Amino acid sequence: MCSGGHSWSCNHVREGGMLIDLSRLDAVEIDADAMVAKVGPGVRGNALDALLETQGLFFPVGHCYGVGLGGYLLQGGFGWCSRVLGMACESVLGIDYVDADGTLRHASEHENAEVLWAARGSGPGFFGVVVRFHLRLVRRPPVIGGALAFYPGARFGAIIRWAQSVGSQVPASVELMFVFSRDAAGEAGVMMIAAVFAETEADAMRDLAFLDARPDGALEFKPFKSNSLAVLTEMTMSHYPEGHNHIVDNLWTHASGDALLPALSHILDDAPAVPCHFIWMNWSPKRRRPDMAFSLEDETYIAIYGIWQDPAHENRVATWVEQGIARLQPFSTGIQLADENLARRAAPFMAPENHARLEALRVRHDPDARFHTYAHAGAGR
Numbered sequence: 001m002c003s004g005g006h007s008w009s010c011n012h013v014r015e016g017g018m019l020i021d022l023s024r025l026d027a028v029e030i031d032a033d034a035m036v037a038k039v040g041p042g043v044r045g046n047a048l049d050a051l052l053e054t055q056g057l058f059f060p061v062g063h064c065y066g067v068g069l070g071g072y073l074l075q076g077g078f079g080w081c082s083r084v085l086g087m088a089c090e091s092v093l094g095i096d097y098v099d100a101d102g103t104l105r106h107a108s109e110h111e112n113a114e115v116l117w118a119a120r121g122s123g124p125g126f127f128g129v130v131v132r133f134h135l136r137l138v139r140r141p142p143v144i145g146g147a148l149a150f151y152p153g154a155r156f157g158a159i160i161r162w163a164q165s166v167g168s169q170v171p172a173s174v175e176l177m178f179v180f181s182r183d184a185a186g187e188a189g190v191m192m193i194a195a196v197f198a199e200t201e202a203d204a205m206r207d208l209a210f211l212d213a214r215p216d217g218a219l220e221f222k223p224f225k226s227n228s229l230a231v232l233t234e235m236t237m238s239h240y241p242e243g244h245n246h247i248v249d250n251l252w253t254h255a256s257g258d259a260l261l262p263a264l265s266h267i268l269d270d271a272p273a274v275p276c277h278f279i280w281m282n283w284s285p286k287r288r289r290p291d292m293a294f295s296l297e298d299e300t301y302i303a304i305y306g307i308w309q310d311p312a313h314e315n316r317v318a319t320w321v322e323q324g325i326a327r328l329q330p331f332s333t334g335i336q337l338a339d340e341n342l343a344r345r346a347a348p349f350m351a352p353e354n355h356a357r358l359e360a361l362r363v364r365h366d367p368d369a370r371f372h373t374y375a376h377a378g379a380g381r
């Protein structure tokens with residue numbers, strides 16, 4: 001299935017498989033009184049947000065333009081404000097789906113509940129075609145904005161140590177992320193983004209107060225500024241230019257800054273020029289999760305984005321990503337499916353008991369294996 005076509009690994013293209021293009025299932029119905037939206041899988045997160053904004057409503061959509069809600073919601077959905085609102089899939093109240101027999105069905109907590117359980121986090125391993133999601137909406141946070149800082153590569157070690165040490169105390173309303181890269185001249189740089197979602201500007205400033213103790217040596221610091229989500233998304237998009245090829249991989253960790261530093265320093269030293277980059281994101285989950293397929297997360301998220309245009313650069317970029325992940329592997333507690341690379345590297349993405357339950361459901365709901373399951377390292381795609 002292909003909804004938005006934004007799977008980094010092109011998971012929707014499989015050897016000998018049939019691809020169902022769902023991108024034109026892009027209707028949106030918003031019931032502001034019930035605080036519910038019904039959306040087709042082809043709706044892009046940013047398009048939904050633009051509609052919700054006009055009604056003062058909010059849903060934790062992803063951080064970039066163009067990501068289809070189909071793949072995004074099924075794999076979990078790390079959205080704006082997700083540290084407060086939870087994974088986007090937690091706000092999926094129900095799905096309309098076509099099962100392996102070709103029957104249109106509905107799943108909610110009261111009907112085919114085990115299918116909803118699977119749809120909340122199984123991602124590219126879901127055994128059905130979702131044709132509509134029923135989403136719980138919330139009131140839009142009145143204040144959305146953030147603070148920014150730019151550091152020279154020389155401050156790298158101080159940044160990693162500080163970020164790992166403060167992560168668990170960062171208020172849930174704040175998404176703290178660092179982007180590491182090298183420019184065309186080989187100069188390393190670090191961008192810090194601290195996005196915040198709050199009731200008032202005073203609350204936003206209070207929640208960002210931990211930045212007062214940020215590492216010194218910034219080339220530039222831009223204190224909190226109220227913005228629109230579109231502006232924050234635009235800023236994120238600057239790292240993901242159109243018309244490029246990608247090799248992406250990721251991992252969760254709770255290792256200390258000191259433990260991670262040698263591997264991360266090596267990855268930065270070896271980085272090809274922008275747009276290649278890697279991110280460090282503070283996740284430190286604050287919410288108890290409902291019982292659902294999504295079940296693996298940790299304090300820190302690290303993802304390496306190998307991005308190139310010229311075919312001559314492919315090997316160099318792919319090697320950088322693969323070697324970087326291999327260096328970090330000893331500290332990994334698993335991966336998230338948003339940036340999966342399972343066709344090249346096997347890694348755990350669910351708690352073992354949830355994975356076993358999902359596979360048992362697959363056998364019951366798709367006994368003839370009509371749907372592809374997860375790509376396997378070494379398997380042809």
Ligand SMILES: Cc1cc2nc3c(=O)[nH]c(=O)nc-3n(C[C@H](O)[C@H](O)[C@H](O)COP(=O)(O)OP(=O)(O)OC[C@H]3O[C@@H](n4cnc5c(N)ncnc54)[C@H](O)[C@@H]3O)c2cc1C
Binds near residue numbers: 010072240
């Ligand atoms: C630039 C960029 C930014 C991103 N930012 C974020 C982010 O902020 N947060 C985050 O969580 N993720 C993010 N992602 C990852 C993204 O959410 C996943 O790759 C997701 O799978 C993309 O959904 P899609 O519908 O566009 O992808 P597709 O490639 O269309 O689908 C991916 C897979 O999902 C399954 N699938 C899709 N639609 C359906 C359906 N209707 N029914 C059944 N199965 C289906 C299929 O197995 C398919 O192979 C980003 C990706 C990119 C490229």
